Amino acid sequence: MTDIDGISSEGLTAASLDGRLFQFAGLAESTEPGEIVLLHGPGGVVQVGQVDEVDFSFEGALRGSGRILGVVSDEAGFDSRHSYAFAVAAMTDADGATVEAIHESSGATLEIGSYLASAEIPARLLPHRFNRHTFWVGQSGSGKTYALGVVLEQLLIHTALPMVIFDPNADFVRLREIAAGAGESDAAGAIANRDIRILRPSSPDPDSLRVRFVDLPMAAKGAVLHLDALDDRAEFNELVHLEETLGTLGPEAIVPRLLERGTPAAQALAARIENLRVTDWRVWAGELRAVTDIVDTRPDATVLDLGGFADPDESLVVAMAVLDDLWAKREQRRPILIVIDEAHNLCAPEQNSPLHVAVRERIVQIAAEGRKFGLWLLLSTQRPSRIHSSIISQCDNIALMKMTSPLDLDELATIFGFVPAAMLARSPGFRQGEALFAGGFVPAPTMVRIGTRLTREGGADVRVPVRDE
Ligand SMILES: Nc1ncnc2c1ncn2[C@@H]1O[C@H](COP(=O)(O)OP(=O)(O)OP(=O)(O)O)[C@@H](O)[C@H]1O
Numbered sequence: 001m002t003d004i005d006g007i008s009s010e011g012l013t014a015a016s017l018d019g020r021l022f023q024f025a026g027l028a029e030s031t032e033p034g035e036i037v038l039l040h041g042p043g044g045v046v047q048v049g050q051v052d053e054v055d056f057s058f059e060g061a062l063r064g065s066g067r068i069l070g071v072v073s074d075e076a077g078f079d080s081r082h083s084y085a086f087a088v089a090a091m092t093d094a095d096g097a098t099v100e101a102i103h104e105s106s107g108a109t110l111e112i113g114s115y116l117a118s119a120e121i122p123a124r125l126l127p128h129r130f131n132r133h134t135f136w137v138g139q140s141g142s143g144k145t146y147a148l149g150v151v152l153e154q155l156l157i158h159t160a161l162p163m164v165i166f167d168p169n170a171d172f173v174r175l176r177e178i179a180a181g182a183g184e185s186d187a188a189g190a191i192a193n194r195d196i197r198i199l200r201p202s203s204p205d206p207d208s209l210r211v212r213f214v215d216l217p218m219a220a221k222g223a224v225l226h227l228d229a230l231d232d233r234a235e236f237n238e239l240v241h242l243e244e245t246l247g248t249l250g251p252e253a254i255v256p257r258l259l260e261r262g263t264p265a266a267q268a269l270a271a272r273i274e275n276l277r278v279t280d281w282r283v284w285a286g287e288l289r290a291v292t293d294i295v296d297t298r299p300d301a302t303v304l305d306l307g308g309f310a311d312p313d314e315s316l317v318v319a320m321a322v323l324d325d326l327w328a329k330r331e332q333r334r335p336i337l338i339v340i341d342e343a344h345n346l347c348a349p350e351q352n353s354p355l356h357v358a359v360r361e362r363i364v365q366i367a368a369e370g371r372k373f374g375l376w377l378l379l380s381t382q383r384p385s386r387i388h389s390s391i392i393s394q395c396d397n398i399a400l401m402k403m404t405s406p407l408d409l410d411e412l413a414t415i416f417g418f419v420p421a422a423m424l425a426r427s428p429g430f431r432q433g434e435a436l437f438a439g440g441f442v443p444a445p446t447m448v449r450i451g452t453r454l455t456r457e458g459g460a461d462v463r464v465p466v467r468d469e
Pocket residue numbers: 138139140141142143144145146147382432433434450451452457459460461
């Protein structure tokens with residue numbers, strides 16, 4: 001084989017005109033999008049790059065392109081602030097030590113699994129970049145909830161960022177319980193020391209999931225009763241006046257008061273409350289502690305088991321109460337991560353009941369303006385179209401699991417322009433538990449095999465009962 005400047009044409013050779021992007025070609029067994037590589041340039045300069053695209057030919061030649069991430073040296077480790085153009089460099093796979101140097105320089109400490117391309121290299125996220133909104137998407141069964149659990153555990157271990165978890169399927173109600181096999185580890189010990197509150201509709205005080213009707217803002221009370229301030233002027237006005245005399249009472253105390261008043265509007269409002277059966281809802285606090293009071297004490301994690309209510313509107317009332325309260329107190333600038341699994345339950349574009357609209361509008365507002373107040377969203381769903389577009393467009397981090405629909409992938413490519421197309425294209429081939437992370441919370445777009453949960457899963461898949469032979 002001939003040599004170009006001492007570099008063998010066997011193997012891969014790269015060139016960069018601008019010190020940002022590089023092209024490569026040559027003979028090699030394989031390389032794939034997302035792979036971290038070393039570019040050994042003239043004068044002993046070694047740069048780190050990431051492969052974006054690869055073309056194969058059947059003659060065994062490979063060509064492709066990528067981005068330069070920074071310079072690496074024995075003395076200084078990894079430095080992402082500099083990169084250089086070069087006419088020719090030998091391209092080799094990066095070893096685990098280089099990848100760890102990148103993690104260290106960017107502060108990526110949350111170990112969530114391993115690189116898809118090399119099982120021995122840990123994959124890590126940057127905890128301090130959860131100060132942006134995160135969109136988590138993948139088809140049903142792709143492993144979103146499981147992977148979300150892995151990430152939340154790491155945040156519990158490595159940060160003091162409180163989180164509130166909207167949990168529609170009781171998937172996180174065992175977040176306090178260490179899984180068999182993780183018992184003795186330091187990480188498990190750290191989780192055992194965290195203040196994790198599990199609030200469920202059926203639990204006794206102080207762990208019951210309850211909302212105080214009187215604490216809801218007027219617009220939310222109106223939404224509960226399907227009342228519009230203008231279309232239903234008279235009844236809404238009754239509610240406004242009633243507000244002053246309610247004290248800590250719930251809706252059940254309202255009806256007798258209204259009947260006492262005896263005006264036509266009061267009678268209409270009483271009938272409405274009875275017809276909607278909101279007085280039967282279990283969600284009202286009465287003498288019990290309200291969820292907003294508990295979240296306000298800043299536990300490390302508060303899991304809200306939303307699936308345990310008889311009426312779906314009750315879980316919307318919980319979401320409304322918590323989100324409104326966080327928004328009302330935004331000027332306190334206390335950071336919190338708002339995790340919403342199955343987020344389409346709370347912010348689907350097509351839902352138009354008054355409560356749905358009220359909750360969605362609050363989430364739209366938090367997506368647009370919450371970031372600077374420390375209100376950071378992490379929203380998980382099956383398809384991008386299931387979430388209102390003005391919410392997704394505010395997300396800077398993305399986790400993508402298996403998704404086969406080309407339409408959905410096109411939509412993601414449009415919204416998240418920073419994700420390399422060749423990596424997005426890998427998603428249909430992902431197995432369960434494989435994911436692509438991109439955005440500020442990873443040093444570079446990374447395909448990951450998610451690691452093992454330290455805590456117990458709540459609602460694992462139901463199995464088909466099989467008869468013994
Ligand atoms: N990385 C993993 N390791 C081991 N088991 C996993 C992993 N990911 C998922 N599973 C298992 O696969 C099943 C489905 O995963 P999961 O509930 O996370 O999917 P999902 O994407 O949240 O689906 P849905 O959209 O229907 O909620 C669960 O029983 C879970 O235990």
